[in-house]
Amino acid sequence: MTLQTIFILILLLVGITVILSFVDVMLGGSRQMLLTINKDTTLPASGGGTLLDALSQNKIFIPSACGGKGTCGHCKVKVDSGGGDIISLEENFLNRKEKEEGVRLACQVKVREDLHISMPEDLLEAKEYMAEVAALEELNYDTKFLRLKLLSPKTINFKPGQYVQILVPGYEEYRAYSIASPPSQKDMLEFVIRHIRKGLCTTFIHKALRVGDIIKFTGPYGDFYLQENSKRDKIFLSRNTGIAPIRSIVMHLKEQGMPTEARSYYSGRTKNDILLGEELSKIEEEHDNFKCYVVLSKPTPDDKWEGETGYITDTVPKFEESLDDKEYYLCGPPEMIDAAMAVLSEKGVPEEQIFFDKF
Ligand SMILES: Cc1cc2nc3c(=O)[nH]c(=O)nc-3n(C[C@H](O)[C@H](O)[C@H](O)COP(=O)(O)OP(=O)(O)OC[C@H]3O[C@@H](n4cnc5c(N)ncnc54)[C@H](O)[C@@H]3O)c2cc1C
Ligand code: FES
Structure with a gap:
């Protein structure tokens, strides 16, 4: 290589560097x-x-x-x-x-x-929390119950129905999980988490996380929460892990002495998909103005199911005399929420009486 070629190459490199720096500055890079x-x-x-x-x-x-x-x-x-x-x-x-x-x-x-x-x-109030896994138990074939003891800060304020975002260590990615415990439990949060095949966060929680491990989460978030000042009867519709925020709301209402009429309609494919069913049944036994209905969409012969079957959206109008005067809290897969919204809208329920979280 001649001296002249080396000189041209150096000039080219300097030119490219100057252009790249200019583009970087124009795009705001590193400034x-x-x-x-x-x-x-x-x-x-x-x-x-x-x-x-x-x-x-x-x-x-x-x-x-x-x-x-x-x-x-x-x-x-x-x-x-x-x-x-x-x-x-x-x-x-x-x-x-x-x-x-x-x-x-x-x-x-x-x-x-x-x-x-x-x-x-209120968005500026969301914080980062460090917490220790206090319990991690199987609820059914694909869902676990997670209890986190808060370490720093030691307590959290949230509204029943809201969610937090758990950080997947090593990936620095967050996923949203509804708080399943009532807001009175400020130092210990509970979650109901379903394993999604090949899912980043749920595989970490189901396969790698152990009692005693420390994890981080941020929150609280979300505009799906109990309207504390409303006197309307409350109707809850949920499917699978959609029961998590409903559990938080119902436990909160129980602590308030169940101030209004409330009914929970909870669905799953089979009996095995019904999570924490006994807890709601117990609250039903203690409070005359709370009822819970379980609806199975595909019960198996082993289920020996004699209760409600089919679509939850068909069950609700069967038991509710009127629909447009109630307040609705919907949580579950998008298809369930969309079907419920269509039925409620057709029955004249105003949008402002419907709250939902799709996941
Ligand atoms: C507000 C809110 C609250 C939530 N609360 C809960 C809760 O209480 N409990 C709970 O278990 N989950 C909850 N989720 C869902 C949760 O945030 C994650 O999306 C879910 O756990 C999957 O995360 P992952 O990292 O394991 O999967 P990802 O790595 O995000 O996904 C892996 C693959 O699975 C697919 N996938 C993701 N979710 C589903 C699904 N539900 N069904 C089928 N395929 C899917 C994705 O499209 C992707 O292809 C909530 C979501 C929101 C937005
Ligand atoms: S974080 Fe921006 S769209 Fe999800």
Whole structure:
């Protein structure tokens, strides 16, 4: 290689480096930016990362059930300035009003300049917790009951029905799990967790986690919770692990002396899918104004089932004299929630009387 070729190569390399540095600066890479929240708090934000990362680096933990993949739509924040254009992946999760107001998915917004965002104050209250596994027991063939003793902070305040996000160690990914215990139990949280084949978090919980292990979670989150001030009768519809937040709400109502009429409709394929059934039956025995119905969609001959069968959405109108004057809490798979919403809407139940969590 001649001296001249070496000189040209060096010039080329310097040129490429200058161009890359320029592009990096234009995209905000590695520069320190400022993130202003609700016009009154300004924090540092590393350029080039996502808004979700910048928030979590500042110990602000917003819902992000898919771990930032852009598939859950939970990480919505209002970006007042500096967020760039909405990308196509966000379109699926934002309605027209949200787009007009500047709502974005924090996991898809890149920090390229100073950002101004607005968030509800209660979201800023979610914290990171460290907890010890106090119990991990089998409930049925694919579901475990997890009890976590809080270590730091030592207590948590939440509303019955809300959820937390458990961190999968080593992967730095979070998954959402509804709190199944009542809010009066501030230092010990309970969960009902179903194993999803090849699922990251549930395989960790079912196969690797042991009593005594320490794990982290953030929260509380969610707008699916008991409307404490409402005097309406409460109707709960759940399937499989959807019973978790319903258990928290029912246990809370029990502690309040069951102030209104309440009925739980709980479904599963077979008797084996019905989780923690005895607990609700016991509350039913103690309170005249609480009833629980179990509905099996595919009972086996071994179940010797003489109770309700078929779709939960057919069972509810059978036992409820009127539907439009009640308050509904729905939790379970999307198909169950969508079918229930269609029935309730057809029967004239206003949307503001229906609360749901799909998972
Ligand atoms: C608000 C909220 C509350 C939740 N509460 C609970 C709870 O109390 N108990 C509980 O067990 N789960 C709950 N979930 C679901 C939970 O967050 C996880 O999605 C689930 O445990 C799977 O996580 P994973 O990491 O094991 O699977 P992933 O690694 O996320 O998924 C692996 C694969 O399984 C598929 N998959 C994910 N979920 C399901 C499913 N339900 N059925 C079939 N396939 C699936 C995915 O599409 C993917 O292909 C809740 C979800 C939300 C949003
Ligand atoms: S974290 Fe799930 S869409 Fe952003």
